[in-house]
Amino acid sequence: MDNFTLFNPTTxxxxxxxxxxxxxxxxxxSVKKVLLTYGSERIKRDGLFATVAQSLAAQGISFVEFGGIxxxxxISTVREAILVARTHQVDAVLAVGGGSxxxxxxxxxxxxxxxxxxxDLFIGKAAITAALPIFSILTLAATGSExxxxxxxxxxxxxxKFAIGSPHTFPKVSIVNPALMQTVSRDYLVYSAxxxxxxxxxxxxxxxxQPRFQSRLVEAIIKTVIETTETxxxxxxxxxxxxxxxxxxxxxxxxxxxxxxxxxxxPNHMIEHSLSALFNVPHGAGLSVVMxxxxxxxxxxxxxxxxxxxxxxxxxxxxxxxITALENWFDKIGTPTRLSQLGITETELPATIxxxxxxxxxxxxxxxxxxxxxxxxxxxxx
Amino acid sequence: MDNFTLFNPTTxxxxxxxxxxxxxxxxxxSVKKVLLTYGSERIKRDGLFATVAQSLAAQGISFVEFGGIxxxxxISTVREAILVARTHQVDAVLAVGGGSxxxxxxxxxxxxxxxxxxxDLFIGKAAITAALPIFSILTLAATGSExxxxxxxxxxxxxxKFAIGSPHTFPKVSIVNPALMQTVSRDYLVYSAxxxxxxxxxxxxxxxxQPRFQSRLVEAIIKTVIETTETxxxxxxxxxxxxxxxxxxxxxxxxxxxxxxxxxxxPNHMIEHSLSALFNVPHGAGLSVVMxxxxxxxxxxxxxxxxxxxxxxxxxxxxxxxITALENWFDKIGTPTRLSQLGITETELPATIxxxxxxxxxxxxxxxxxxxxxxxxxxxxx
Numbered sequence: 001m002d003n004f005t006l007f008n009p010t011t012x013x014x015x016x017x018x019x020x021x022x023x024x025x026x027x028x029x030s031v032k033k034v035l036l037t038y039g040s041e042r043i044k045r046d047g048l049f050a051t052v053a054q055s056l057a058a059q060g061i062s063f064v065e066f067g068g069i070x071x072x073x074x075i076s077t078v079r080e081a082i083l084v085a086r087t088h089q090v091d092a093v094l095a096v097g098g099g100s101x102x103x104x105x106x107x108x109x110x111x112x113x114x115x116x117x118x119x120d121l122f123i124g125k126a127a128i129t130a131a132l133p134i135f136s137i138l139t140l141a142a143t144g145s146e147x148x149x150x151x152x153x154x155x156x157x158x159x160x161k162f163a164i165g166s167p168h169t170f171p172k173v174s175i176v177n178p179a180l181m182q183t184v185s186r187d188y189l190v191y192s193a194x195x196x197x198x199x200x201x202x203x204x205x206x207x208x209x210q211p212r213f214q215s216r217l218v219e220a221i222i223k224t225v226i227e228t229t230e231t232x233x234x235x236x237x238x239x240x241x242x243x244x245x246x247x248x249x250x251x252x253x254x255x256x257x258x259x260x261x262x263x264x265x266x267p268n269h270m271i272e273h274s275l276s277a278l279f280n281v282p283h284g285a286g287l288s289v290v291m292x293x294x295x296x297x298x299x300x301x302x303x304x305x306x307x308x309x310x311x312x313x314x315x316x317x318x319x320x321x322x323i324t325a326l327e328n329w330f331d332k333i334g335t336p337t338r339l340s341q342l343g344i345t346e347t348e349l350p351a352t353i354x355x356x357x358x359x360x361x362x363x364x365x366x367x368x369x370x371x372x373x374x375x376x377x378x379x380x381x382x
Numbered sequence: 383m384d385n386f387t388l389f390n391p392t393t394x395x396x397x398x399x400x401x402x403x404x405x406x407x408x409x410x411x412s413v414k415k416v417l418l419t420y421g422s423e424r425i426k427r428d429g430l431f432a433t434v435a436q437s438l439a440a441q442g443i444s445f446v447e448f449g450g451i452x453x454x455x456x457i458s459t460v461r462e463a464i465l466v467a468r469t470h471q472v473d474a475v476l477a478v479g480g481g482s483x484x485x486x487x488x489x490x491x492x493x494x495x496x497x498x499x500x501x502d503l504f505i506g507k508a509a510i511t512a513a514l515p516i517f518s519i520l521t522l523a524a525t526g527s528e529x530x531x532x533x534x535x536x537x538x539x540x541x542x543k544f545a546i547g548s549p550h551t552f553p554k555v556s557i558v559n560p561a562l563m564q565t566v567s568r569d570y571l572v573y574s575a576x577x578x579x580x581x582x583x584x585x586x587x588x589x590x591x592q593p594r595f596q597s598r599l600v601e602a603i604i605k606t607v608i609e610t611t612e613t614x615x616x617x618x619x620x621x622x623x624x625x626x627x628x629x630x631x632x633x634x635x636x637x638x639x640x641x642x643x644x645x646x647x648x649p650n651h652m653i654e655h656s657l658s659a660l661f662n663v664p665h666g667a668g669l670s671v672v673m674x675x676x677x678x679x680x681x682x683x684x685x686x687x688x689x690x691x692x693x694x695x696x697x698x699x700x701x702x703x704x705i706t707a708l709e710n711w712f713d714k715i716g717t718p719t720r721l722s723q724l725g726i727t728e729t730e731l732p733a734t735i736x737x738x739x740x741x742x743x744x745x746x747x748x749x750x751x752x753x754x755x756x757x758x759x760x761x762x763x764x
Contacts, residue, residue: 001560001625003397008390014642015385178383212609213626216602224595243383244595247642256638260396260629 001211002262006255010147011173014247016239018175019048019137022094023055025173029133031092035085036063037105038096039070043139048180052096052137064088066108069097072276072283073104075119075155082111082118085132095136095171099143099283102136106151106169109134113168119155121164128166137175140184141246142192142284144199144253146174154277159355161273162362176250178242186233190335191284192249193229197222197326198268198287199252204309205295205302208263215305217257219312224248226313229333268294270363271377274355281342288335289342292327293380297373299323339381349378383593384644388637392529393555396629398621400557401430401519404476405437407555411515413474417467418445419487420478421452425521430562434478434519446470448490451479454658454665455486457501457537464493464500467514477518477553481525481665484518488533488551491516501537503546510548519557522566523628524574524666526581526635528556536659541737543655544744558632560624568615572717573666574631575611579604579708580650580669581634586691587677587684590645597687599639601694606630608695611715650676652745653759656737663724670717671724674709675762679755681705721763731760 013021026034036052043049056063066081085093085108095105111118113130120126138146145151149169154161184192204210204218224244231241251257258264271294272286299306299319310322330337339345344352356374360366395403408416418434425431438445448463467475467490477487493500495512502508520528527533532547566574586592586600606626613623633639640646653676654668681688681701692704712719721727726734738756742748 001397001622001629003400005393005395007393011387011389012641013387015383018385211622211626211629213602213606213630216605217599220595220598220602223598227594240383240593243642244593247383247593248595251638256633259394260625 001260002209004259006259007167008147008170008255010171012147012176012250013173014176016177016179018177019051019180020055022052022135022137022175023057023059023061026056026061026092026094026135027059029092029172031061031133033062033064033088033090034092034094034135035066035081035088035090035108036094036096037066037069037081037101037108039067039098039101041067043096046183048096048137048139052094063094064090069101069104071100072161072280073100073153075107075122075153078104078107078111078118078153081108085112090132092133092135095134096139098138098140099145102138102143102145102171103151103153105134105136106131106145106149107153107164110164110166110169122153122155122162128164128168131166131168134169134171135173136171137177137180138246139180140188140192141176141181141249142195144250146171146176147250147254152273159277160358161277176246178239178246181242181246182236186334188282188284189232190229190333191282191288193225193284193333194288194291194330194335195284196225196249196252198291200257201291202266202268203258203261203264205298205305206264206267207261209261210305211260214257214259214261215308217251221248221252221257222313226329233333265365266363267298267365267369270359270365270369271356271374273359274352275342275344278348278352278355279342279344285336285342288330289337289339289381290377292323292330292337293377295323295326296380297377339378346382349375352378383642384591386641388641389549390529390552390637392552394529394558394632395555396558398559398561400559401433401562402437404434404517404519404557405439405441405443408438408443408474408476408517409441411474411554413443413515415444415446415470415472416474416476416517417448417463417470417472417490418476418478419448419451419463419483419490421449421480421483423449425478428565430478430519430521434476445476446472451483451486453482454543454662455482455535457489457504457535460486460489460493460500460535463490467494472514474515474517477516478521480520480522481527484520484525484527484553485533485535487516487518488513488527488531489535489546492546492548492551504535504537504544510546510550513548513550516551516553517555518553519559519562520628521562522570522574523558523563523631524577526632528553528558529632529636534655541659542740543659558628560621560628563624563628564618568716570664570666571614572611572715573664573670575607575666575715576670576673576712576717577666578607578631578634580673582639583673583691584648584650585640585643585646587680587687588646588649589643591643592687593642596639596641596643597690599633603630603634603639604695608711615715647747648745649680649747649751652741652747652751653738653756655741656734657724657726660734660737661724661726667718667724670712671719671721671763672759674705674712674719675759677705677708678762679759721760728764731757734760
């Protein structure tokens with residue numbers, strides 16, 4: 001195991017009805033006025049917004065709304081929200097939504113406390129030295145953002161999808177109520193499954209040092225995601241499956257499975273970020289296309305671990321069988337495995353490859369992911 | 383899954399040489415003068431004490447020593463240490479040792495900030511409302527105390543082994559350097575393995591609601607403990623095995639595997655606490671005696687989970703085979719499985735049973751663990 005430091009100060013308040021206590025959580029952190037961020041107006045139709053408003057009012061906390069955050073969130077929206085937060089002098093941000101709303105809210109919270117343009121924080125021009133306290137009510141389990149300090153946002157002008165992370169951007173409290181996720185569409189459920197599996201396998205396959213204990217934790221997550229996704233496709237109202245799916249999602253990207261591993265990278269995310277930056281495809285849908293394509297190219301770099309994956313996850317023998325089984329499973333649940341299913345054709349490959357090569361520098365793996373390699377991976381996905 | 387709140391603010395600084403940074407960690411928490419608690423003088427002979435002293439001095443932090451904390455730590459020692467801490471007006475406690483030193487240090491830290499007698503906090507006469515900040519350098523991986531808020535201490539007069547726990551008694555920072563554990567004796571290694579397995583199975587078998595994801599996490603821990611214990615018995619200097627053993631130990635009792643489970647209890651610990659309170663046996667040795675005896679009585683209450691255990695851990699079919707396999711494994715590694723190996727004979731059963739029945743009230747399971755049941759379990763261990 002490699003040396004590591006693990007610190008995760010986020011309180012997870014998990015279960016039915018927990019959103020009713022959001023006001024108390026904010027009050028415990030002395031919040032008086034909060035920026036309430038969200039995506040679509042769905043939370044107003046389904047009653048969640050009213051529940052939150054009531055919980056805040058009961059604690060004498062006022063709020064300013066900022067809705068309209070989209071999937072693959074964009075930096076222009078973050079900039080707008082920062083202006084609103086400053087104008088109204090809020091002292092915290094409360095994200096009500098999925099990963100896009102949470103990630104945007106982290107960027108907003110950090111941006112409010114930074115004098116320059118918030119994109120500076122993404123491109124390394126400035127460091128995050130402070131942030132407003134962040135709270136969240138999760139409505140889609142996929143990104144793990146509820147229990148980590150990372151945020152990924154796209155700059156629409158430069159077509160860059162970049163990330164920030166800082167000790168200041170951990171949520172103070174995240175509410176995870178699986179019942180709120182019952183209305184997630186079939187498509188987004190399967191995209192989410194692909195996203196969680198992607199978080200789990202990046203380190204599992206790429207780490208130069210991958211302790212077996214950490215592999216076992218990863219396998220626990222993947223098996224749970226596969227099992228619960230199938231249950232939820234048959235019965236979206238199955239609370240137990242929804243809950244285990246959500247909790248596995250949180251564990252996939254809260255630091256646990258990466259602790260003690262070394263020399264890992266995020267090539268699937270690197271490639272997918274180009275797909276969503278250029279073509280605005282759902283992140284999870286992009287990942288389910290990239291993963292099998294990447295695995296077909298990469299498996300010879302780490303044959304033992306790919307055999308382990310085949311055996312532990314699918315009860316199969318060879319690396320190739322394991323990859324095929326995952327691809328078939330993606331097909332079965334209905335998340336895309338081909339670029340064409342995302343509406344991306346061969347003529348768009350050159351621009352896509354250029355964008356991936358731009359990402360490769362930021363992901364620190366430009367030496368491995370050359371034009372030739374990226375071309376081969378993307379061609380596997382045609 | 384049951385509703386739960388998970389909050390664990392402890393920073394784990396894991397790996398080789400990390401103890402050299404303890405001074406910086408204390409300085410980051412504005413500590414000026416610390417009570418340095420430890421067990422035997424071994425840490426002076428092996429250089430750890432000098433390393434710590436140097437790291438503290440480099441940050442201008444003074445310390446007061448309090449050594450001599452024994453296994454199955456006793457409340458009289460905690461009381462002494464509280465006096466020392468008050469006399470020298472320390473502003474933190476730094477535990478250098480294993481679970482006994484850590485647990486004592488938590489009790490000291492809470493006791494200093496409580497006006498009455500510290501045992502009041504154990505018997506529910508008073509609540510913990512504050513504690514000195516706690517830091518630790520772990521030298522034995524077993525109890526998980528480095529990343530939780532619990533502490534178990536024995537009252538030698540009343541022969542009660544009781545626990546405290548409070549949001550105030552999480553360590554701020556725990557250093558876990560597996561290399562410091564290389565000199566752990568063969569006996570304490572196998573007792574520790576039994577302790578970790580006990581932490582893992584209590585909820586796994588007794589919970590009325592045990593999500594499959596949580597079972598998988600438990601199995602990852604148990605498989606890792608079995609594998610790494612065998613490696614370490616063959617080669618105590620195997621760093622990788624020592625590290626995974628230690629990290630699995632931390633995960634077994636930091637809240638993760640119990641989150642979402644419901645209706646669980648700690649019957650093995652309840653019974654073992656009587657063995658160590660009455661006969662001062664090592665906690666892990668007591669547990670390896672109690673577990674198979676308890677499992678033989680209990681398995682019919684949860685046959686499916688015992689079958690799962692047999693299959694997932696040992697690749698066997700029946701509940702009984704799984705129990706036998708665990709007992710055989712304990713025999714193989716050389717941790718006791720019979721009361722006689724602890725020097726406890728049938729004539730001592732009545733007093734032991736009385737003590738267990740006393741514990742049962744505190745463990746909240748007096749309705750299940752009647753005199754008849756406890757007798758049957760202990761007779762299984764003769």
